[in-house]
Amino acid sequence: MFRELGQMLVLFGATLRALPGFLRRRRSIGEQIFEIGNASLLMACMLSFFIGGVLVLQAGSVLVERGLGSQLGGLVGISLCKELAPVMMAILIAGRVGSAMAAELGSMQVYQEVDALRTLNIEPIDYLVLPRIVAITIALPALVVFSNLVGWLGGAAVASFNSDIGIPTATFFSNLREVVDTWDIAHGLIKAFVFAMAVGTVCCHQGLQTRGGPRGVGRSVTKAVTNSIVLVLLLDYVLTRLLQPFDA
Amino acid sequence: MTPAPSPAPSVAPAHPGLRVAVRDLRKRYHTQEVLRGVDLEIAPAEIFVLMGPSGSGKSVFLRHLIGLESPDSGEVRIEGELLADDFRDRFRMAxxxxxxxxxxxxxxxxNVGLYLSEHRLRSPAEIDAVVAEKLALVQLPDGTANKYPTELSGGMRRRVAIARALTIDPQLILFDEPTAELDPLVALAIGREIVALNRRTHATTLVVTHDRDLAFGIAHRIGFLVEGRILAVGTPDVIRAHPLPLLQQFLAADFTPQ
Structure with a gap:
């Protein structure tokens, strides 16, 4: 495990060193961002809407019983933007995009495409890894912003239409505006940014480490997704702890 | 198979072939020792064929020459210099x-223009011209350029790979099982292509194969690698007459029912 962690850090360091040349890869980065959006936007939308809705269902009746129904907007707003949206989107991206990245790079490794790049004096990290990590690092925070908005809408819709809760949309958003400030949004985006780099690095590393034909590709994909999810949840705790002093 | 016994370049090459020297090369994967002290010298512009049964370490040896593997011990020297990190910047190898x-x-x-476009060696129009020239050299039909590799046959893919290697203008070109899984006619054409390339570019050419027809058809010299050791080296005639029983067994093996 420590060996793999070390290899991932080396890969991440090499990607950072290649970063100054990312403008050269803008076309490839654009294609990757399009792929990520295409693969995950609809699912992100559905996931976020229902997470907002479930949050309201779970917390709404308890708060209303205690006469705190008007605080529902703030609760949903904070939960989504600081915690649920970044974590859920990172897990979604690991499953939908990270797995595809690991499979693609794994196949390229198995079928000697990566070796062929090296013999052409083309650095695979620069050509293959950099565009993927940059794309995921741009796309995940953007998805989190989107997820926040859709999740809040989902929460507001359930709060308004559920007869046991019955909080008007205006009250919901008024409280949300009162409670959620720019830092809370930034808090979630910082997490998303770090999660994206972690998921991208883990999945590219697993892809490039693939050995042994189609079975090896399958193993790499499974490892890429599970390792990414574990790392996201670990990092979530660490980042929450680190960012806490900056909370108002 | 087209014989090509003498490396006799008629025109001075732009980039002369490289001299390759390998000393006591050893490589182990886990408990398996794949290369057990390989010593070999290959002269500039020579076609050297490394022949041997499957699993004898031929491809692993080839990967060491182009820096895709690092040896556990021993050395690879190109033009007398040890392979260093920047060898691909200094020598043209494919x-x-x-x-x-x-x-x-x-x-x-x-694919064919990848080396030129990535290293920004030519303008897009020039790259198109070079690609067309290289595809014509390997006799790929018109209309191939816009296809994807998955739309091509095994032989055509091999030719595209050769065309791509040629864009480097290589001084050393390595072929890993160039005729594997190809029908005899396509294998013959690929063999002829290797000989023609060697005559045209004077690049040092190392071919790894277990195809006896190919080996004796194109080689200036042949090496016989078994279980990570080179047991015999010589011209095709020397190899044919070599007394090593394992080599004679390898050469005589055919499909005649017992």
């Missing part, structure tokens, strides 16, 4: 992989 190693996400033209 490898044609058994699978072709073509990038499936790129068209044939993009």
């Amino acid at each position: 490898m044609v992989f058994q699978s072709g190693g073509l990038l499936n996400s790129l068209t044939v033209a993009q």
Whole structure:
């Protein structure tokens, strides 16, 4: 495990060193961002809407019983933007995009495409890894912003239409505006940014480490997704702890 | 198979072939020792064929020459210099992989022009011209350029890989099982192509194969590698007459029912 962690850090360091040349890869980065959006936007939308809705269902009746129904907007707003949206989107991206990245790079490794790049004096990290990590690092925070908005809408819709809760949309958003400030949004985006780099690095590393034909590709994909999810949840705790002093 | 016994370049090459020297090369994967002290010298512009049964370490040896593997011990010298980190910047070396190693996400033209476009060595129009020239050299039909590798046959993929290797203008070109899984006619054409390339470019050529017809058809010298050791080296005639029983067994093996 420590060996793999070390290899991932080396890969991440090499990607950072290649970063100054990312403008050269803008076309490839654009294609990757399009792929990520295409693969995950609809699912992100559905996931976020229902997470907002479930949050309201779970917390709404308890708060209303205690006469705190008007605080529902703030609760949903904070939960989504600081915690649920970044974590859920990172897990979604690991499953939908990270797995595809690991499979693609794994196949390229198995079928000697990566070796062929090296013999052409083309650095695979620069050509293959950099565009993927940059794309995921741009796309995940953007998805989190989107997820926040859709999740809040989902929460507001359930709060308004559920007869046991019955909080008007205006009250919901008024409280949300009162409670959620720019830092809370930034808090979630910082997490998303770090999660994206972690998921991208883990999945590219697993892809490039693939050995042994189609079975090896399958193993790499499974490892890429599970390792990414574990790392996201670990990092979530660490980042929450680190960012806490900056909370108002 | 077209014989090509004498390396006799008629015109001075732009980039002369490289001299390769390998000393006591050893490589172990886990408990298996794949290379057990390989010593070999290959002269500039020579076609050297490394022959041997499957699993004898031929491809692993080839990968050491182009820096895709690092030896546990021993050394590879190109023009007398040890392979260093920057060897690809200093020497023009290319490898044609058994699978072709073509990038499936790129068209044939993009694959062939990849080296030139990535290193910004030519303008896009010049790259197009070079790609057309190299594809014509390996006798690929018109219309191939815009296809994807998955749309091509095994022989055509191999030819595209050769065309891509040629864009480097290599001084040393390595072929890993160039005729594996190809029918005899396509294998013959690929063999002829290797000889023609050697005559045209004077690049040092190392071919790894277990195809006896190919080996004796194109080689200036042949090496016989078994279980990580080179047991015999010589001209095709020397190898044919070599007294090593294992080599004679390898050469005599055929499909005649007992």
